[in-house]
Amino acid sequence: MQSNEYLPFLSEIKAVIKHTDIEYTFRLTYEGNVKPGQFFEVSIPKYGEAPISVSGIGSGTVDLTIRRVGKVTNEIFERYVGDKLFMRGPYGNGFDIDSYKEKELVVIAGGTGLSPVKGIVDYFCSHSQDTKGMTLIAGFKTPKDILFREEFVHWQQKMNVILTVDSAENDTTCKVGLVTEYIPQLHLNNVNEAAAIVVGPPMMMKFTTQGLLKRGFHEENIWISHERKMCCGIGKCGHCKIDDTYVCLDGPVFNFVKGRQLLD
Amino acid sequence: MGYCLDQAGFNQILNEWSKEYFVYAPKLFKDGGSFSDTDRIRYGEIHTVEEIVFDRKSDYSYKEILLPLSQTLFFFTDDMVKEADLPKKGAVILLRSCDLHAVKRLDEIYLQNGCEDYYYKRLRDRVKFILIGCQHSFENCFCVDMGTNRIDNYDAYIEMKNGEIYVDNHNDVWKPLFTTYSRRTPEVIPAYATENKTHIHIPDGITPDIAHSKIWDEYDSRCINCGRCNFVCPTCTCFTMQDIFYVDNGKVGERRRVWASCMVDGFTDVAGGGCYRKKNGQRMRFKVLHKVYDYKKRNGYHMCVGCGRCDDICPEYISFSNSINKLDAAIKEVSINAVK
Numbered sequence: 001m002q003s004n005e006y007l008p009f010l011s012e013i014k015a016v017i018k019h020t021d022i023e024y025t026f027r028l029t030y031e032g033n034v035k036p037g038q039f040f041e042v043s044i045p046k047y048g049e050a051p052i053s054v055s056g057i058g059s060g061t062v063d064l065t066i067r068r069v070g071k072v073t074n075e076i077f078e079r080y081v082g083d084k085l086f087m088r089g090p091y092g093n094g095f096d097i098d099s100y101k102e103k104e105l106v107v108i109a110g111g112t113g114l115s116p117v118k119g120i121v122d123y124f125c126s127h128s129q130d131t132k133g134m135t136l137i138a139g140f141k142t143p144k145d146i147l148f149r150e151e152f153v154h155w156q157q158k159m160n161v162i163l164t165v166d167s168a169e170n171d172t173t174c175k176v177g178l179v180t181e182y183i184p185q186l187h188l189n190n191v192n193e194a195a196a197i198v199v200g201p202p203m204m205m206k207f208t209t210q211g212l213l214k215r216g217f218h219e220e221n222i223w224i225s226h227e228r229k230m231c232c233g234i235g236k237c238g239h240c241k242i243d244d245t246y247v248c249l250d251g252p253v254f255n256f257v258k259g260r261q262l263l264d
Numbered sequence: 265m266g267y268c269l270d271q272a273g274f275n276q277i278l279n280e281w282s283k284e285y286f287v288y289a290p291k292l293f294k295d296g297g298s299f300s301d302t303d304r305i306r307y308g309e310i311h312t313v314e315e316i317v318f319d320r321k322s323d324y325s326y327k328e329i330l331l332p333l334s335q336t337l338f339f340f341t342d343d344m345v346k347e348a349d350l351p352k353k354g355a356v357i358l359l360r361s362c363d364l365h366a367v368k369r370l371d372e373i374y375l376q377n378g379c380e381d382y383y384y385k386r387l388r389d390r391v392k393f394i395l396i397g398c399q400h401s402f403e404n405c406f407c408v409d410m411g412t413n414r415i416d417n418y419d420a421y422i423e424m425k426n427g428e429i430y431v432d433n434h435n436d437v438w439k440p441l442f443t444t445y446s447r448r449t450p451e452v453i454p455a456y457a458t459e460n461k462t463h464i465h466i467p468d469g470i471t472p473d474i475a476h477s478k479i480w481d482e483y484d485s486r487c488i489n490c491g492r493c494n495f496v497c498p499t500c501t502c503f504t505m506q507d508i509f510y511v512d513n514g515k516v517g518e519r520r521r522v523w524a525s526c527m528v529d530g531f532t533d534v535a536g537g538g539c540y541r542k543k544n545g546q547r548m549r550f551k552v553l554h555k556v557y558d559y560k561k562r563n564g565y566h567m568c569v570g571c572g573r574c575d576d577i578c579p580e581y582i583s584f585s586n587s588i589n590k591l592d593a594a595i596k597e598v599s600i601n602a603v604k
């Protein structure tokens with residue numbers, strides 16, 4: 001008999017990292033292959049499941065950054081180190097690191113969109129010999145919403161980092177402005193071969209990809225990741241379907257040539 | 265091979281089958297309709313041939329046997345899960361040609377699209393199908409245009425004529441039963457509808473751009489997003505996960521999957537409040553294109569089998585077949601606008 005993909009397994013919480021009042025990262029035990037951009041269906045039995053993308057990969061652990069919205073995610077916030085969570089996965093295609101090696105790479109993330117791309121940023125941070133130049137542009141609503149503050153300090157030493165907020169609210173440590181404002185001034189040696197990854201809310205992705213095309217990026221060198229309602233993660237429940245594409249199976253990461261055609 | 269049985273003989277067979285199978289067929293449910301003066305035909309377990317409704321189309325399809333409206337997947341406590349048991353017996357399902365074609369669509373999603381679905385597979389492996397003949401078309405059917413009016417991969421075929429039951433059996437295991445209880449062995453050729461009143465034409469040349477057409481706008485107000493069209497459809501396969509926990513012990517409960525409708529609010533909602541198709545016209549477009557365009561792009565043949573149940577059930581008299589027939593004009597409209 002084949003395996004029952006719906007049965008979740010128990011995973012132990014190894015660490016809880018609080019970024020903001022409503023966003024925590026849970027470090028959970030997981031042995032197995034996993035790629036940045038993939039996701040797990042995380043459940044608290046009695047409430048339900050939610051697709052959460054992998055925001056970090058350790059040896060024997062994965063990080064899942066969870067936002068306190070909706071019934072499912074609130075319950076998780078009452079879990080602590082040593083507690084256990086049910087989950088299943090990983091699902092989805094994820095990012096293929098090899099596509100970005102030996103290239104100038106620009107990663108642009110809006111809000112929680114930083115989670116799925118964080119594994120890429122981590123990789124090139126620790127393997128700087130594999131990149132011809134790496135830029136991270138990350139945008140948040142306000143300074144209070146900034147995720148992974150400690151990592152930013154670390155990344156800043158290894159790559160070009162632009163951390164920006166929509167409104168600073170008296171905080172003078174970060175830039176103010178939308179991520180799109182920094183695209184025209186991007187310093188690149190050869191835009192024809194440069195790669196870009198864009199993840200964030202739909203409107204942010206729309207304007208950011210437009211900005212990149214205007215800056216001279218080729219469509220086929222841009223990758224995006226879609227967030228959709230996903231009840232199964234395995235091509236059955238139908239919630240994630242757009243045209244003939246199942247975001248959970250064929251995505252969530254898409255090359256822009258394909259991704260731009262997806263109209264809900 | 266063909267057989268002719270009287271009702272008592274067939275009931276003997278049903279009785280034999282009941283040791284191994286639940287037998288499901290379209291049945292009359294009194295006052296089960298949405299209007300108080302109507303009865304509903306839907307699937308239920310039968311024990312005698314007299315319970316089977318042969319002369320009307322069932323309002324709901326057989327699909328609830330393979331995909332129960334609410335299906336428990338497993339039971340859980342705080343730190344363990346236990347898979348739900350399989351039904352004790354297999355199933356024999358009596359259904360018409362369009363519905364047997366629809367089984368192929370369910371199989372496509374649940375066995376081919378990504379990994380095999382554990383719960384579907386374990387039911388599906390134990391199901392036998394008996395084709396009910398269609399001596400004529402029913403209202404709103406357009407199976408002929410969809411090419412789903414005939415099929416021959418059944419375990420057996422059944423037809424009721426002048427109080428007698430005619431069977432064409434393909435299943436060797438059942439041969440002794442039919443031999444024992446039949447009175448004669450005439451040749452039995454499945455009856456099928458050769459003509460429908462409703463016709464549809466699915467144009468070539470649909471592209472995702474058709475979403476920009478104005479034809480979808482009328483459904484913004486006409487459709488009340490009740491989802492009935494999805495629930496009666498033999499090829500709609502979507503579900504949502506639901507956790508139920510027991511009142512006497514809040515840590516113990518079960519996870520179920522329940523039918524979901526792409527017409528109903530919440531289908532695309534993501535945590536945090538995003539919703540990808542707000543307007544009913546957009547949802548109608550999503551549904552129509554899935555049935556007669558994008559499913560085919562992915563799987564090579566259309567999803568819709570032309571049973572017409574969505575037209576039969578819609579409380580707002582929205583005709584799905586009409587909406588298909590508007591696609592041609594919509595293609596022209598968006599291509600003219602693209603030139604402008």
Ligand code: SF4
Nearest residue numbers: 487488490491493578
């Ligand atoms: S088309 Fe008709 S049956 Fe379907 S959701 Fe709209 S009103 Fe309900």
Ligand code: SF4
Nearest residue numbers: 497568569571572574
């Ligand atoms: S879309 Fe309508 S006509 Fe087509 S299979 Fe579904 S219920 Fe039948």
Ligand code: FES
Nearest residue numbers: 230233237238248
């Ligand atoms: S998440 Fe269920 S089909 Fe994609």
